[in-house]
Amino acid sequence: MTFPEEHFLLDDTVPGTLWEPPGGDGPLILIAHGGGQHRGAPSVTGRARMLVASGFRVAALDAPGHGDRPDPVASPMRGTAEGLAERVARINAEVATRAVPEWRAALDRLAPSGPAGFWGVSMGAVVGLELMAADNRIAAGVLGLTGARHDLAATITVPVEFALQWNDEFVPRASALALFEAFASTEKTLHANPGRHAELPRFEADSALRFFQRHLPQRK
Amino acid sequence: MTFPEEHFLLDDTVPGTLWEPPGGDGPLILIAHGGGQHRGAPSVTGRARMLVASGFRVAALDAPGHGDRPDPVASPMRGTAEGLAERVARINAEVATRAVPEWRAALDRLAPSGPAGFWGVSMGAVVGLELMAADNRIAAGVLGLTGARHDLAATITVPVEFALQWNDEFVPRASALALFEAFASTEKTLHANPGRHAELPRFEADSALRFFQRHLPQRK
Numbered sequence: 554m555t556f557p558e559e560h561f562l563l564d565d566t567v568p569g570t571l572w573e574p575p576g577g578d579g580p581l582i583l584i585a586h587g588g589g590q591h592r593g594a595p596s597v598t599g600r601a602r603m604l605v606a607s608g609f610r611v612a613a614l615d616a617p618g619h620g621d622r623p624d625p626v627a628s629p630m631r632g633t634a635e636g637l638a639e640r641v642a643r644i645n646a647e648v649a650t651r652a653v654p655e656w657r658a659a660l661d662r663l664a665p666s667g668p669a670g671f672w673g674v675s676m677g678a679v680v681g682l683e684l685m686a687a688d689n690r691i692a693a694g695v696l697g698l699t700g701a702r703h704d705l706a707a708t709i710t711v712p713v714e715f716a717l718q719w720n721d722e723f724v725p726r727a728s729a730l731a732l733f734e735a736f737a738s739t740e741k742t743l744h745a746n747p748g749r750h751a752e753l754p755r756f757e758a759d760s761a762l763r764f765f766q767r768h769l770p771q772r773k
Numbered sequence: 774m775t776f777p778e779e780h781f782l783l784d785d786t787v788p789g790t791l792w793e794p795p796g797g798d799g800p801l802i803l804i805a806h807g808g809g810q811h812r813g814a815p816s817v818t819g820r821a822r823m824l825v826a827s828g829f830r831v832a833a834l835d836a837p838g839h840g841d842r843p844d845p846v847a848s849p850m851r852g853t854a855e856g857l858a859e860r861v862a863r864i865n866a867e868v869a870t871r872a873v874p875e876w877r878a879a880l881d882r883l884a885p886s887g888p889a890g891f892w893g894v895s896m897g898a899v900v901g902l903e904l905m906a907a908d909n910r911i912a913a914g915v916l917g918l919t920g921a922r923h924d925l926a927a928t929i930t931v932p933v934e935f936a937l938q939w940n941d942e943f944v945p946r947a948s949a950l951a952l953f954e955a956f957a958s959t960e961k962t963l964h965a966n967p968g969r970h971a972e973l974p975r976f977e978a979d980s981a982l983r984f985f986q987r988h989l990p991q992r993k
């Protein structure tokens with residue numbers, strides 16, 4: 554099954570893709586990819602296809618320094634002076650700060666008065682934390698695989714589904730549990746599964762779909 | 774929507790109810806009620822109705838000392854010499870040990886060669902831990918709201934979905950997290966939500982249904 558796919562360029566610099574269900578209507582979900590990935594990665598397009606099949610519109614952007622963008626960020630794998638975890642955290646924070654105005658411009662274009670959903674894990678979750686703290690058009694977020702930015706989580710009040718990998722080699726378990734605790738949301742659910750950072754089970758995507766269906770109902 | 778409901782008596786002493794979808798076929802799910810409740814409590818019948826509407830058979834028993842049974846156990850609310858938490862844990866363990874042969878007799882009658890699912894939280898989860906450790910006909914379990922019996926969890930290898938209430942006034946968070954960690958299951962998912970012991974969100978029932986659909990597929 555194929556769906557209309559439209560590539561666009563925000564402000565002449567940020568490559569994005571919009572997927573739409575037949576008819577072109579439906580609530581908008583933003584999908585932010587992880588570190589070292591891009592908007593066409595299978596983890597993004599797979600989630601997009603599933604959401605579009607359920608009537609959502611989906612938009613993805615290449616993050617600063619990723620995908621088709623000519624402004625590379627340093628690879629966290631080449632760190633020497635600082636540890637890998639610190640380097641990943643610093644790069645994720647830099648990317649998120651640069652990415653948030655771009656996602657807000659995407660919202661202006663695609664869902665100017667909201668509401669929209671956000672879905673991102675790992676680096677994508679750091680982007681989401683900063684975006685959700687800054688823009689109240691995001692009405693629900695599926696985040697996870699990070700333990701960063703408790704300060705931002707404490708300002709977020711919309712429903713959150715948060716994924717934690719129990720044996721994450723990059724994210725200390727205690728930091729992720731504390732981040733979950735920090736969210737000010739009345740409705741927040743932690744989903745923890747065994748496995749390493751990249752081993753988030755596929756059935757969590759089905760759960761995320763149902764989460765968005767609860768919080769971003771289709772117009773009839 | 775109503776479904777066939779059959780009350781039965783196991784071994785002349787244990788009252789049970791069986792709900793069946795049209796046609797009377799489908800995988801069996803056992804539902805164990807919580808402390809102080811009974812097999813006709815809304816939390817049991819509501820879950821049964823949802824499962825039966827999706828093609829499962831459901832059986833519930835009154836636990837020892839509960840419901841229509843003439844052999845009351847002491848109420849944990851009347852404890853004086855020992856603390857409430859200790860008293861609840863002791864009574865739950867007593868009930869579970871007495872209940873397990875009864876659930877095995879129910880399996881002999883309703884799904885003698887398995888597989889079946891088990892769904893119980895709080896006291897019902899303590900029953901489930903003991904039953905799942907003893908009887909390999911239980912192929913998947915939705916448990917939660919307890920931090921007891923890590924020893925049994927360490928012997929359980931089938932898929933588990935485990936619910937934890939973040940602000941549970943009866944179950945220390947660390948004990949529930951450690952119980953989740955103790956399961957030997959390759960597939961196990963922790964679902965944590967804010968709120969007290971009795972405030973498990975309704976959407977967790979929908980999640981449990983999907984868990985059982987993944988692990989106990991309908992015969993076509």
